[in-house]
Structures are given as C-alpha cells and as structure tokens.
Amino acid sequence: MSCYAAVDLGATNTRALVAGPDGDERGRARRSTPQADGATVAAAVVATLETACEAADVAPGDLEAVGVGSIGPLDADAGAVVDPPNVPAERIALVDALCERTDAPVTLENDAVAGIRGERRFTDCPENAVYLTLSTGVGAGVAVDDHVLRGRRGNAAEVGHLTLVPDGRPCGCGGTGHWEAYCSGSGIAAHARDRAAAGHETGLDAGTLDAEAVFEATEPEAVLAAVATGPDGVPGGVEDDPLATRVVADAVRLNARGVAALAHAYAPELVSIGGAVALSNPALVVDPLAGLLDEGGLAVPAPEVRATQLGEDAVLRGALASVLPE
Ligand SMILES: [Zn+2]
Numbered sequence: 001m002s003c004y005a006a007v008d009l010g011a012t013n014t015r016a017l018v019a020g021p022d023g024d025e026r027g028r029a030r031r032s033t034p035q036a037d038g039a040t041v042a043a044a045v046v047a048t049l050e051t052a053c054e055a056a057d058v059a060p061g062d063l064e065a066v067g068v069g070s071i072g073p074l075d076a077d078a079g080a081v082v083d084p085p086n087v088p089a090e091r092i093a094l095v096d097a098l099c100e101r102t103d104a105p106v107t108l109e110n111d112a113v114a115g116i117r118g119e120r121r122f123t124d125c126p127e128n129a130v131y132l133t134l135s136t137g138v139g140a141g142v143a144v145d146d147h148v149l150r151g152r153r154g155n156a157a158e159v160g161h162l163t164l165v166p167d168g169r170p171c172g173c174g175g176t177g178h179w180e181a182y183c184s185g186s187g188i189a190a191h192a193r194d195r196a197a198a199g200h201e202t203g204l205d206a207g208t209l210d211a212e213a214v215f216e217a218t219e220p221e222a223v224l225a226a227v228a229t230g231p232d233g234v235p236g237g238v239e240d241d242p243l244a245t246r247v248v249a250d251a252v253r254l255n256a257r258g259v260a261a262l263a264h265a266y267a268p269e270l271v272s273i274g275g276a277v278a279l280s281n282p283a284l285v286v287d288p289l290a291g292l293l294d295e296g297g298l299a300v301p302a303p304e305v306r307a308t309q310l311g312e313d314a315v316l317r318g319a320l321a322s323v324l325p326e
Pocket residue numbers: 160161171172173174175176178180
C-alpha cells in the first residue's frame with residue numbers, strides 16, 4: 001500500500017502525518033521544535049517523521065513522497081530554511097535531511113503556501129483565496145485565478161513583514177512596524193513586555209508575559225471598545241487589564257489593516273485564518289474582522305473571513321496535498 005508523508009515545521013511545534021493516496025490518515029507525531037542550530041532542527045524533523053511512520057507501520061524508506069510546509073524565509077531551490085526570525089538557526093537543510101532518511105522526493109513550501117493548498121484540496125475553497133496564519137509568526141498563502149503563488153525561492157506573500165505602522169515596533173527580522181511585530185504570538189508577547197517596561201498600567205507579571213496570558217486578561221467587549229477609541233484612546237469603564245486590552249486591541253486593529261491590504265492586493269473571495277493565535281482566540285482575532293473591514297472602506301468587495309475548517313492541521317494537510325496524486 002503506497003503511503004505519503006507531510007511535515008509541518010513551525011517555530012514552536014513540529015508535526016508529521018503519514019497518509020494513504022486519498023489523504024486517509026495512517027499515523028501522526030508531534031514534538032517541540034528545538035530552539036537550536038539548523039542541524040539539530042533538521043534531525044528533530046526527521047525524528048518526528050520516523051515516529052509518524054512507526055505509528056503508520058510503514059518504513060521511512062517505503063514512502064512515495066514527502067511534502068513539507070515550513071516557517072520561512074526559504075531558499076526553496078536549495079531545499080532550506082534561511083535565517084528564520086523565530087528560531088535561532090542560520091540554515092535548516094530540510095530537504096537533504098529528509099531525502100537521506102527516506103530516499104523519496106521531498107517538496108518544500110512556505111507553511112502558509114502549504115496552508116492554501118490544504119484549503120484548496122480539503123475544503124470548499126473559491127479560486128481566489130488567501131490562507132492567513134497568525135501563529136508564532138504571520139504569513140499568507142495566496143491563490144489567484146485558481147493558481148497558487150510561490151514567488152522567488154518560494155517566498156511569495158511573506159506578509160508578516162508588511163509595514164503596517166511606520167516607524168513602529170521592532171520585528172524579529174530586523175525591520176520595524178511589521179504586521180508580525182504586533183499580531184504574531186511572539187509579537188503580542190514582546191509588545192506587552194515593552195509596554196509593561198514603559199510603565200503601562202497592568203496587573204500582569206511582566207516577567208512571565210506571553211500571548212496566552214495577554215488574551216486571558218481581557219474580554220472581546222473591552223477590546224472592541226478600545227479598538228473604537230483608536231490607537232491612543234483609553235476606553236472608559238473597562239474593567240479588564242488595561243495593558244492586555246490595549247495590546248489585543250492593537251492586534252485586532254492591525255489584523256484588519258493587514259487583511260485589507262491582502263484584499264486590495266489579491267481580490268480574494270475568502271480569507272481563511274489559521275495558526276494558534278487565531279484558533280485559540282477566535283472571538284477576538286477572527287470574529288471582529290468582517291465588521292472592521294466594512295467600516296474601513298475597502299475599494300474592492302470585502303472577502304468572506306473565517307477560521308480555517310482544517311484547524312491546526314491546515315499546514316500539515318497542505319503539505320500532504322502538495323505530494324498526493326491528483
Ligand atoms: Zn519583519
């Protein structure tokens with residue numbers, strides 16, 4: 001029986017899936033992504049795939065093909081991840097490591113490009129659509145006229161590094177004011193810590209601030225009131241944590257700005273949103289977007305905006321879609 005494998009290399013977790021030719025799942029595995037050099041990360045990816053193969057009762061050498069969806073930036077021609085902002089590795093030679101272990105053809109794509117392939121293969125997806133990931137980083141995969149955009153070296157639509165705030169916060173890539181610096185899990189945490197260090201009123205412990213703690217300390221009603229007051233306003237009568245409310249409100253406001261940029265650039269009918277930040281907090285991260293886009297006065301028809309129907313498997317399913325038979 002022929003088997004295909006998929007790998008999702010994220011900044012936080014690495015997942016692998018083994019499936020039959022119709023995409024029917026045979027086995028899977030997951031482990032934390034080591035915050036280490038490229039060789040260590042590549043070895044962890046191979047080990048995750050081996051565990052998934054064991055669960056599927058198939059030898060890695062018997063796989064037909066392996067699809068990988070990975071954090072970027074990529075040198076897709078060389079099969080490597082190069083200087084990722086959210087993992088301290090200079091170069092992760094994924095394709096060589098996986099080819100060596102499996103002797104199968106290996107396809108490497110940006111994780112969000114894989115995400116849009118997953119939408120197209122496994123959901124009801126229109127021919128013009130964007131998959132947006134809000135996770136440790138921010139990125140997009142785009143289909144226009146029924147065609148997935150890959151771009152030079154596989155880096156099309158690295159929208160996390162679009163400048164949304166001129167001279168704004170520093171981003172992990174070295175730039176400033178980027179979408180990712182405010183709206184990714186790492187950006188939300190860093191933004192909160194910076195505000196706490198600057199003396200913004202909060203009941204949260206600045207030493208242990210992460211995105212989860214920030215979201216837990218506020219409510220949609222307070223956030224939407226803060227969004228309505230603009231970037232510098234302070235809403236009255238808010239009982240939630242003032243710092244958390246402000247940081248999440250900024251993320252909501254800038255997500256709407258970023259999705260508007262995507263709508264103007266690609267004219268999608270659908271923006272499907274995945275990634276842990278969105279999927280863990282849909283009421284704050286996904287639900288307000290449609291209303292904010294309408295208010296923002298788009299020059300093109302507003303796309304439908306929804307959470308991905310593939311949940312946390314969007315990238316994994318997309319990496320699988322890139323190697324399954326038609
Ligand atoms: Zn950046």
